Amino acid sequence: MSRKAPAVPALLLTLALSACTGGGGVDGTPGGAGLRDPYFPKAGNGGYDVTHYALTLAYDPAVRTLTGTADITARAAQDLSAFDLDLKGLGVQGVTVQGAGARFGRAGQELTVRPHDEIQQGKTFHIRVRYSGTPETITDADGSKEGWLYTKDGALALGEPVGSMAWFPGNHHPSDKATYDITVTVPQGLTAVSNGELVAESTRQGRTAFHWRTAEPMASYLATLGIGRYEVHRGHVGKHRLPFYTAVDPVSAEDSGAVLSKLPEVMDWLELNFGPYPFSSTGVIVEQKRDATYALETQNRPVFPGAPDTTTFVHELAHQWYGDSVTPKTWRDMWLNEGFATYAEWLYAEDHGGPSAQQRFQEVYEHGEEEEFEDLWDFPPGRPGSAAVISANPVYQRGAMVLHKIRQTVGDEAFYDLVQGWAAAHRHGNASTADFTAYVEQQAPDEDFSGIWRDWLYGEGRPDHP
Ligand code: TRP
Ligand code: ZN
Numbered sequence: 001m002s003r004k005a006p007a008v009p010a011l012l013l014t015l016a017l018s019a020c021t022g023g024g025g026v027d028g029t030p031g032g033a034g035l036r037d038p039y040f041p042k043a044g045n046g047g048y049d050v051t052h053y054a055l056t057l058a059y060d061p062a063v064r065t066l067t068g069t070a071d072i073t074a075r076a077a078q079d080l081s082a083f084d085l086d087l088k089g090l091g092v093q094g095v096t097v098q099g100a101g102a103r104f105g106r107a108g109q110e111l112t113v114r115p116h117d118e119i120q121q122g123k124t125f126h127i128r129v130r131y132s133g134t135p136e137t138i139t140d141a142d143g144s145k146e147g148w149l150y151t152k153d154g155a156l157a158l159g160e161p162v163g164s165m166a167w168f169p170g171n172h173h174p175s176d177k178a179t180y181d182i183t184v185t186v187p188q189g190l191t192a193v194s195n196g197e198l199v200a201e202s203t204r205q206g207r208t209a210f211h212w213r214t215a216e217p218m219a220s221y222l223a224t225l226g227i228g229r230y231e232v233h234r235g236h237v238g239k240h241r242l243p244f245y246t247a248v249d250p251v252s253a254e255d256s257g258a259v260l261s262k263l264p265e266v267m268d269w270l271e272l273n274f275g276p277y278p279f280s281s282t283g284v285i286v287e288q289k290r291d292a293t294y295a296l297e298t299q300n301r302p303v304f305p306g307a308p309d310t311t312t313f314v315h316e317l318a319h320q321w322y323g324d325s326v327t328p329k330t331w332r333d334m335w336l337n338e339g340f341a342t343y344a345e346w347l348y349a350e351d352h353g354g355p356s357a358q359q360r361f362q363e364v365y366e367h368g369e370e371e372e373f374e375d376l377w378d379f380p381p382g383r384p385g386s387a388a389v390i391s392a393n394p395v396y397q398r399g400a401m402v403l404h405k406i407r408q409t410v411g412d413e414a415f416y417d418l419v420q421g422w423a424a425a426h427r428h429g430n431a432s433t434a435d436f437t438a439y440v441e442q443q444a445p446d447e448d449f450s451g452i453w454r455d456w457l458y459g460e461g462r463p464d465h466p
Contacts, residue, residue: 028079028118033110035173039331039387042109043162044173045084048074051124051178053220055168058185058207059192059227061154066090067132070168073124080119085111087169088147090133097127111169129169136166141388144293151291154190154228158296158303159221161331161390170220174327175430177217185209186227193226193247195299197281214299216279217428219327224298226285237264237282238271245283245301252286255307260284262310266317266348273347274318275420278325278427282317284308294391297341299324311345318344321423329432334390335381335457336436339399340419346400361404364397365466373397382433382457398456405452410444418443433457 031047034040054071072085088109095104097115105112111129119125135148140161147166149156157167165172184192188206196214203209214223230247237244244263248256263282271277279300289306296303297319304312322340346357355363369376373393379385381399384392407415422431422439437453455463 028081031083033084037330044171047078047080047083048076050074050171054181056183064134066135070129072127075124076119079121082114085169086165086172087111088165089136090131093130095129157225164220172220174219177219180214183211191230218299222299243281248286249288251288252306256286259313274321275423314348315341326426327430329430333433335395335399338396342396342400343403377462380458402456
């Protein structure tokens with residue numbers, strides 16, 4: 001959750017310094033306007049860490065208006081004269097810091113806040129942002145849509161990689177994880193479903209408020225919100241009696257029945273392979289096919305556009321361990337999410353009468369490029385090269401191939417210890433590709449992984465030998 005404050009932009013520094021000489025006693029500087037992510041340099045903000053978001057939202061699909069109050073608890077990583085939040089679109093009505101009115105300005109996705117009193121390093125402080133408007137649907141470099149998606153009966157919020165700034169202000173980078181309380185008021189008859197557990201639901205004067213609580217740290221790109229008509233099922237799964245909550249668009253209900261009935265079995269299988277489930281509830285949100293072009297591993301409760309097939313279902317649930325609990329430090333580390341989730345598909349098939357992972361690996365190596373993934377050898381998974389391709393095939397397939405090469409090297413028993421140990425070592429935290437290679441080397445000191453890192457993780461093109 002902590003991160004070094006990046007260097008201060010020169011212009012802001014000048015302003016802060018002049019304030020210093022003029023006023024006396026002010027030695028804070030502004031937090032950075034981004035965390036210098038290799039692919040999304042403006043994502044997130046320097047100088048503080050968020051510990052908790054309490055979002056109080058109201059949405060009316062008929063007029064497409066979102067009204068929100070974000071109560072953000074954060075810890076200052078430096079003396080702060082000013083800091084940024086990320087917020088795209090929407091109007092800001094007011095900002096307070098520690099209860100006192102704060103000046104604010106906006107430039108692109110940066111909401112810059114100048115508190116009345118400087119905040120001291122180490123201090124936990126409270127920010128309130130009141131905002132409203134019609135949220136934006138964001139189009140990514142690869143053409144896919146995220147942010148606030150409009151559905152027939154409501155809306156769907158999806159945040160990978162940068163969509164969450166379309167519906168709440170925050171420190172929108174995966175490295176700053178926080179807990180959440182999300183309360184959403186919608187017209188009576190509609191449901192608002194989000195991450196975590198539903199802790200309260202109440203109807204008054206034709207409007208229903210749903211209060212969702214996420215008690216385990218969550219990266220903001222994994223926050224979701226579905227508003228609409230859903231068939232809701234609640235209960236418990238498995239020997240730990242883990243609560244589940246599934247919200248399914250009635251149009252997708254019939255087609256989803258069979259796969260959703262596998263939830264207990266898939267959760268058991270995932271725990272057996274990857275270790276204890278990291279969160280306190282599970283479930284799904286199933287929309288209609290046309291509502292989105294991809295599924296997303298939103299925390300606790302992945303989103304599917306229409307009934308998922310078993311492979312996609314396993315993929316998104318596997319992300320709860322790899323991606324949601326162990327979250328990449330930067331967007332360049334995306335293969336740690338997608339390689340693991342894809343390899344989980346291979347393992348699941350292997351254990352359920354499908355091809356073995358070895359067969360799948362061989363097939364992808366030999367024919368993947370011609371038959372399934374034209375871009376397969378375009379770049380290595382450990383170094384995708386640009387923001388536009390972090391969801392492309394090399395990250396998924398070659399990421400899974402890296403894991404398979406490790407399994408070939410250490411054998412099955414040590415391999416399962418490794419993947420479970422990795423999930424345990426960084427549970428609810430963040431990790432980078434370098435953390436991963438160091439972890440593997442440390443766990444299996446007698447093996448040589450250098451060829452795997454060189455050819456499979458970082459190497460350009462197709463390795464000569466499978
Ligand atoms: N993470 C999604 C999955 O389950 C796919 C995805 C959607 C994605 N948007 C993205 C991956 C943006 C990387 C970046 O596979
Ligand atoms: Zn995935």
